[in-house]
Amino acid sequence: MATVRLLSDEEAGAEALATFNDIRAKRQTDYVNNFWRALAHDPALLKATWDRLQTVMAPGALEPMVKEMVYLAVSVANGCTYCVHSHTAAAKSKGMTEAQHGELLAVIAMASQTNALVTALGVPVDERFMA
Amino acid sequence: MATVRLLSDEEAGAEALATFNDIRAKRQTDYVNNFWRALAHDPALLKATWDRLQTVMAPGALEPMVKEMVYLAVSVANGCTYCVHSHTAAAKSKGMTEAQHGELLAVIAMASQTNALVTALGVPVDERFMA
Amino acid sequence: MATVRLLSDEEAGAEALATFNDIRAKRQTDYVNNFWRALAHDPALLKATWDRLQTVMAPGALEPMVKEMVYLAVSVANGCTYCVHSHTAAAKSKGMTEAQHGELLAVIAMASQTNALVTALGVPVDERFMA
Amino acid sequence: MATVRLLSDEEAGAEALATFNDIRAKRQTDYVNNFWRALAHDPALLKATWDRLQTVMAPGALEPMVKEMVYLAVSVANGCTYCVHSHTAAAKSKGMTEAQHGELLAVIAMASQTNALVTALGVPVDERFMA
Amino acid sequence: MATVRLLSDEEAGAEALATFNDIRAKRQTDYVNNFWRALAHDPALLKATWDRLQTVMAPGALEPMVKEMVYLAVSVANGCTYCVHSHTAAAKSKGMTEAQHGELLAVIAMASQTNALVTALGVPVDERFMA
Amino acid sequence: MATVRLLSDEEAGAEALATFNDIRAKRQTDYVNNFWRALAHDPALLKATWDRLQTVMAPGALEPMVKEMVYLAVSVANGCTYCVHSHTAAAKSKGMTEAQHGELLAVIAMASQTNALVTALGVPVDERFMA
Numbered sequence: 001m002a003t004v005r006l007l008s009d010e011e012a013g014a015e016a017l018a019t020f021n022d023i024r025a026k027r028q029t030d031y032v033n034n035f036w037r038a039l040a041h042d043p044a045l046l047k048a049t050w051d052r053l054q055t056v057m058a059p060g061a062l063e064p065m066v067k068e069m070v071y072l073a074v075s076v077a078n079g080c081t082y083c084v085h086s087h088t089a090a091a092k093s094k095g096m097t098e099a100q101h102g103e104l105l106a107v108i109a110m111a112s113q114t115n116a117l118v119t120a121l122g123v124p125v126d127e128r129f130m131a
Numbered sequence: 132m133a134t135v136r137l138l139s140d141e142e143a144g145a146e147a148l149a150t151f152n153d154i155r156a157k158r159q160t161d162y163v164n165n166f167w168r169a170l171a172h173d174p175a176l177l178k179a180t181w182d183r184l185q186t187v188m189a190p191g192a193l194e195p196m197v198k199e200m201v202y203l204a205v206s207v208a209n210g211c212t213y214c215v216h217s218h219t220a221a222a223k224s225k226g227m228t229e230a231q232h233g234e235l236l237a238v239i240a241m242a243s244q245t246n247a248l249v250t251a252l253g254v255p256v257d258e259r260f261m262a
Numbered sequence: 263m264a265t266v267r268l269l270s271d272e273e274a275g276a277e278a279l280a281t282f283n284d285i286r287a288k289r290q291t292d293y294v295n296n297f298w299r300a301l302a303h304d305p306a307l308l309k310a311t312w313d314r315l316q317t318v319m320a321p322g323a324l325e326p327m328v329k330e331m332v333y334l335a336v337s338v339a340n341g342c343t344y345c346v347h348s349h350t351a352a353a354k355s356k357g358m359t360e361a362q363h364g365e366l367l368a369v370i371a372m373a374s375q376t377n378a379l380v381t382a383l384g385v386p387v388d389e390r391f392m393a
Numbered sequence: 394m395a396t397v398r399l400l401s402d403e404e405a406g407a408e409a410l411a412t413f414n415d416i417r418a419k420r421q422t423d424y425v426n427n428f429w430r431a432l433a434h435d436p437a438l439l440k441a442t443w444d445r446l447q448t449v450m451a452p453g454a455l456e457p458m459v460k461e462m463v464y465l466a467v468s469v470a471n472g473c474t475y476c477v478h479s480h481t482a483a484a485k486s487k488g489m490t491e492a493q494h495g496e497l498l499a500v501i502a503m504a505s506q507t508n509a510l511v512t513a514l515g516v517p518v519d520e521r522f523m524a
Numbered sequence: 525m526a527t528v529r530l531l532s533d534e535e536a537g538a539e540a541l542a543t544f545n546d547i548r549a550k551r552q553t554d555y556v557n558n559f560w561r562a563l564a565h566d567p568a569l570l571k572a573t574w575d576r577l578q579t580v581m582a583p584g585a586l587e588p589m590v591k592e593m594v595y596l597a598v599s600v601a602n603g604c605t606y607c608v609h610s611h612t613a614a615a616k617s618k619g620m621t622e623a624q625h626g627e628l629l630a631v632i633a634m635a636s637q638t639n640a641l642v643t644a645l646g647v648p649v650d651e652r653f654m655a
Numbered sequence: 656m657a658t659v660r661l662l663s664d665e666e667a668g669a670e671a672l673a674t675f676n677d678i679r680a681k682r683q684t685d686y687v688n689n690f691w692r693a694l695a696h697d698p699a700l701l702k703a704t705w706d707r708l709q710t711v712m713a714p715g716a717l718e719p720m721v722k723e724m725v726y727l728a729v730s731v732a733n734g735c736t737y738c739v740h741s742h743t744a745a746a747k748s749k750g751m752t753e754a755q756h757g758e759l760l761a762v763i764a765m766a767s768q769t770n771a772l773v774t775a776l777g778v779p780v781d782e783r784f785m786a
Contacts (some may be wrong), residue, residue, distance in 0.1 A: 001165065001253045001255050001605070001609065001780055001785050002252060002253045002254060002255055002606060002610040002785065002786050003251070003252055003253045003609055003613075003784075003785075003786055004252055004625075005786045006254075006255075027143055031259070033257045033259075033260075033299055034254045034255060034256075034257050035245070035248075035249055035252075035254050037159045037251040038253075038254045039248065039252065039623075041622060041626065042353050042622075042625075042626030042629065042630070043145075044626075045248075045629060045630050045633075047262075047705070048710075049244070049248065049633075050743045051209055052241065052703070052707075053241060053245070055253075055703075056234075056237045056238055056240075056241045057238070057241070060230070060233065060234050060556055061225050061228060061230035061231040061233075061234050062200075062231055062234045062238075065240050066164050066197055066200070067234070067331070068196070069193075069201060070200060070201060070204045070235060070238045070239065070242070071238055071242045072240070072382075073201045073204045073205050073206070073208075074204050074205070074208045074239055074242035074243060074246065074640075075242055075246055076205070076378055076381050076382040077204075077205045077208030077378065078208050078242075078243065078246040078247075078603065079381055079471065079472040079473065079603040080246040080250055080394070080603065081381070081384060082248055082249045082250075082254045082255070082256050083242070083245065083246050083249055084381060084382060084396060085256045085257075085260035085261065085384055085394065085396055085471065086256075086257070086260050087242075088260070088382075088384075088396040089259070089260045089396075090150055094153065097192060098434060098435075099191070099192035100192040101191055101397075101434075101435075102192075102434065102435030102437075102438055103133040103187075103191050103198070104193065104194050104201060105379060105383075105438060106187045106435070106438050107187055107188070107193075107198050107201045107202055108201065108205055108378050108379075108382055109187075109375040109376075109378050109379050109438075109442075110183065110184060110187045110188070110201045110202070110211065111201070111205035111209075111214070111218075111378075112205060112374040112375050112377065112378035113180070113371040113372070113374050113375040114166070114180065114184070114214065114371075115178065115205065115206055115209040115211040115214050115374065116209075116338055116339065116370050116371050116373075116374035116467075117166075117170065117176075117367060117370075117371050118211055118212075118213045119211055119338050119341055119343070119346060120134070120334075120338040120350075120367050120370055121133060121134055121135055121166075121170065121347060121367075122132045122133045122134045122169075122343060122346055122347055122350075122518075122523075123133060123137075123165045123166050123169045124133055124137075124165060124213070124215045125165075125212065125213050125216045125217075125646075125656055126164045126165050126217070128162070128164075128220070129164075129216035129217050129219070129220045129658075130216065130646075130656050130657065130658075131657050131658055131659045131660045132343070132347065132518055132523050133523065133524050134346060134347055134350040134351075134522075134523075134524055135363075135524045136524045139556050142316065150542075172360060172363075172364065173360075173363075173364030173367065173368070175362055175364075176367060176368050176371075179445070179448075180371075183441070183445075186441075205378075206633075207640055207643050207644040208737065209341065209716055210341040210642065210643055210733065210734040212643070212646060212656070214645055215643060215644060215646055216656065219644075219658040229696060229697075232552075232659075232696075232697075232711060233696065233697030233699075233700055236641060236644050236697065236700060237700050238646055239641075239699070240637040240638075240640050240641050240700075240704075241637070242640075243636040243637050243639065243640035244633040244634070244636050244637040245633075246632050246636065246767075247600055247601065247632050247635075247636035247729075248629060248632075248633050250600050250603055250605070250608060251596075251600045251608060251612075251629050252629075252631055253605060253608055253609055253612075253780075253785075256384075256394055260396075261384075261394050261395065261396075262395050262396055262397045262398045263515045263516055263517050263649055263654050263734070263740065264514060264515045264654065264655050265465075265513070265514055265515045265653075265654075265655055265739060265740055265743040265744075266514055266517075266655045268517075275585075286514060289776075293521070295519045295521075295522075296516045296517060296518075296519050297507070297510075297511055297514075297516050298476045300514040300515075300516045301510065301514065303753060303756075303757065304753075304756075304757030304760065304761070306757075306759060307485045307510075307757055307761050307764075310576070310579075311506070311507065311510065311764075314503065314572070314576075315503060315507070316623055317471050317572075318496075318499045318500055318502075318503045319500070319503070322492070322496050323490060323492035323493045323495075323496050324462075324493055324497065324500075328459055328462070329500050330497070331459070331463060332462060332463060332466045332497060332500045332501065332504070333500055333503070334505035335458050335463045335466045335467050335470075336466050336467070336469070336470045336500075336501055336505060336508065337504055337508055338457035338467070339466075339467045339471050340470050340504075340505065340508040340509075340734065341512055341734040342508040342512055342734065343518065344511045344512075344516045344517070345504070345507065345508050345511055346397055347518045347519075347522035347523065348518075348519070348522050349504075350514045350522070351521070351522045359454060359781075361453070361454035362454040362455055362478030364454075364462060365449075365453050365454050365455045365460070366455065368449045369450070369460050369463045369464055369467075369468055370463065371449075371454075372445065372446060372449045372464070373451070373463070373464045373468055373471075373476070374467060374471065374481075375442070376428070376442065376446070376476065377467065377468055377471040377473040377476050378471075379428075379432065379438075380428055380473055380475045380476055381440065381473055381475075382396070382578045383395060383396055383397055383428075383431040383432065384395045384396045384431075385395055385396050385399075385427045385428050385431045385475045386395055386399075386427060386474050386475070387427075387474065387478045387479075387777075388426045388427050388479070389479075390424070390426075390482070391478035391481070391482045392478065392525050392526065392527075392777075393427075393526050393527055393528045393529045396755055407762075416641075441699050444742060465775075469771055469774050469775040470771065472602065472603040472604065472774055474525070474554075474774070474777060477525065477527060477774060477777055478527055481527040481777075482527075483727060491565060493568030494528075494565075494566075495565065495568075495569055498566065498569060498658075498772060498775050499566070499569050499730055501684075501771050501772075502569075502573075502768040502769075502771050503768070504771075505767040505770065505771035506764040506765070506767050506768040507764075508775055509598075509731055509732065509763050509764050509766075509767035510760060510764050510768065512731050512734055513727075513731045513734070513739060513743075513760050514741055514760075515654075515736060515739055515743075521753050525777045525779050526776060526777045526778055527775070527776055528776055529776045530778075530779075550781070555706045555783070556747075557781045557783075558778045558779060558780075558781050559769070559772075559773055559776075559778050560665065562775065562776040562777075562778045563772065564777065569772075573768070573769065575774065576670035576765065577769070580758075580761045580762055580764075581762070581766045582744060584754070584758050585752060585755045585757075585758050586724075586755055586758045586759065586762075590724070591719055591758070591762050593717075593721070593725060594724060594725060594728045594759060594762045594763065594766070595762055595765070595766045597725045597728045597729050597732075597767055598728050598729070598731070598732045598763055598766035598767060598770065599770055600729070600730030601728075601729045601733050602732050602766075602767065602770040602771075604770040604773055604774055605780065606773045606774075606778045606779070606780050607770050607773055609780045609781075609784035610780075610781070610784050611688070611766075612784070613783070613784045617749035620701075620718060623715070623716035624716045624717055625713050626716075627711075627716050627717045627722070628681070628717065628725060630711045630731075631711055631717075631722050631725045631726055632710070632725065632729055633711075634707065634708060634712070634726070634742055635661065635725070635726045635730055635733075635738070635742075636729060638690070638704065638708070638738065639729065639730055639733040639735040639738050640733075641690075641694065641700075641704065642690055642735055642737045642738055643735055643737075644658070645657060645658055645659055645690075645694065646656045646657045646658045646693075646701040646786075647657060647661075647689045647690050647693045647737045648656050648657055648661075648689060648737070648741075649689075649736065649737050649740045649741075650688045650689050650741070652686070652688075652744070653740035653741050653743070653744045654740065
């Protein structure tokens with residue numbers, strides 16, 4: 001599938017190729033995954049997305065692995081199959097164990113279930129939960 | 132709002148009241164929040180939900196605060212306003228700092244953005260991301 | 263709230279008023295709910311929506327109450343608070359008992375939970391489930 | 394695809410295999426579908442999900458076929474392709490006719506459409522729809 | 525995949541075939557895409573959907589290309605892969621350039637991101653944004 | 656509601672206040688809406704979001720009004736009530752007429768409906784729609 005062609009290094013223009021190469025350097029791998037190759041049709045959007053991703057996912061008050069698990073949880077809730085696959089791989093590469101993966105899934109399932117119940121019941125927000 | 136009345140202790144039947152009291156005991160507070168009071172119309176569903184929640188959210192391979200942040204992330208993606216309020220409060224009570232809250236929001240925003248881009252581009256899953 | 267004003271009978275044009283009156287006649291009530299009053303800014307869209315709703319929700323191979331419960335389930339999954347309230351009321355008016363409401367909520371919660379797990383696991387469709 | 398390997402009977406541990414065999418016994422078929430084989434990496438989550446599913450989907454105030462149609466409706470709204478396939482098959486096996494399937498789809502489409510209109514208009518909930 | 529068989533001209537009944545032929549005539553192509561062939565199991569739903577689509581997508585106060593871009597944006601947000609592919613093709617056939625496609629994607633990504641932030645923050649609607 | 660307090664100019668730190676003032680200057684109004692006041696707890700996220708918004712929404716290959724309508728369509732599909740209100744106001748301020756608003760809503764409703772039908776039918780993507 002794909003609504004645009006995935007661009008090879010040869011097909012990408014100079015600006016997109018520079019971002020591909022930055023991805024390679026920062027991730028210490030020669031592999032550039034399909035998302036970036038699809039996004040390369042718009043080199044400015046490619047660069048803005050990659051730059052922002054690095055800032056957001058850098059170690060900070062939260063560990064990189066926790067950030068990847070949150071990313072994965074959002075991707076599941078949004079039903080993005082590609083993202084679920086890529087961020088499961090990323091979370092594992094940052095140390096997520098099988099036990100942690102299982103607990104993550106259980107939390108996601110629990111939240112999905114109570115989100116639906118709350119919406120079905122139209123529950124008003126408790127005064128004490130408001131800032 | 133609410134599609135059902137929130138049941139007071141007096142209105143809840145014996146089975147629902149037992150769950151209210153278990154919530155009070157486990158959480159060491161007298162306060163029972165609106166979600167449980169709405170769910171009390173179906174005492175079996177109330178109990179099953181509360182029991183499962185305790186199992187899933189207990190400390191394990193993941194810390195309780197991380198679990199709350201994942202819960203919150205899913206609730207945001209599912210657009211559940213009540214859940215966003217209650218789990219922001221819960222994450223804070225389990226230690227989430229303002230800096231961590233900010234980073235959590237930035238990750239959720241980043242994921243929402245790339246989820247949309249991936250879907251718009253119909254990106255096929257890379258072979259290496261499949262198990 | 264509302265992004266447009268809710269039109270009273272006096273403010274609605276002749277075409278929208280004719281639909282208001284058709285709603286009154288078919289539902290045997292003088293009350294026209296907020297959705298139709300908001301939609302009245304575009305009389306053609308108002309009429310097309312009302313006409314289609316009657317066709318779709320009429321008794322057929324499925325009972326009206328079952329149709330309302332399905333409508334409610336979709337509205338919950340889509341996070342439409344207004345719709346959840348209006349279709350809970352409609353399902354009750356068509357005979358949904360408290361026990362049926364409870365079971366409906368339990369099914370919605372179950373589906374929400376397994377939908378999330380399936381998506382998180384990226385489960386491929388079994389051959390036998392394809393037509 | 395799949396983010397984890399689908400476990401065969403041989404690869405599943407004793408606890409997961411016991412659940413596989415319970416699925417076989419209750420469903421009177423030797424076939425264990427992909428969802429359970431993916432979930433088997435976390436035997437406790439597998440068992441909790443299967444146990445809860447049986448409770449929720451058992452005949453009660455609502456017929457099993459109606460429950461399957463509601464399950465399907467939620468799965469459509471959540472965009473879970475696997476779930477849509479498996480629960481369409483399940484609804485058919487519980488008696489859903491082609492005419493009922495058509496009406497179900499028409500209701501889902503109608504709800505999706507009015508959910509969007511209501512959200513776009515920001516319609517406030519009518520007093521009379523609140524409990 | 526597909527939960528129903530895609531009907532060929534030979535398999536479609538007279539009523540569905542008449543709609544197939546109307547699609548061919550209006551679109552000036554012999555090709556009838558998969559959506560209509562799947563929907564043909566319910567000829568009335570097929571016809572109602574096709575008729576409504578023509579009314580809605582006709583040139584009016586908005587240009588057809590703008591309508592297709594909006595259709596695509598909604599399809600992305602709803603995670604409908606098929607729809608994303610078919611409406612990207614449709615938007616291109618109505619004149620969407622690569623630069624416009626890129627800007628469309630950037631807006632969709634931006635909206636997805638701020639939608640999530642707003643929901644996570646539970647921001648109350650400003651008085652001045654209400655009608 | 657709100658999960659954080661909306662910061663006044665006095666409460667916002669120097670960095671957040673600088674962004675508030677940039678918003679005022681660029682929009683030529685003294686009014687800073689609630690979204691920015693909630694986001695001000697994380698001045699870096701506030702600035703990154705505002706900066707990116709300006710880049711994305713600037714006139715380019717698409718007109719500002721069209722961009723606002725796309726933004727609104729995504730916000731509706733994501734069920735973000737606040738965003739629906741703020742971007743309806745923004746689209747109107749950029750010239751959206753009542754007739755255009757009506758057509759926009761009709762397209763959003765149509766897409767929501769066919770998105771659901773396509774998902775329910777599990778329609779495979781036509782070869783010709785792939786890049």
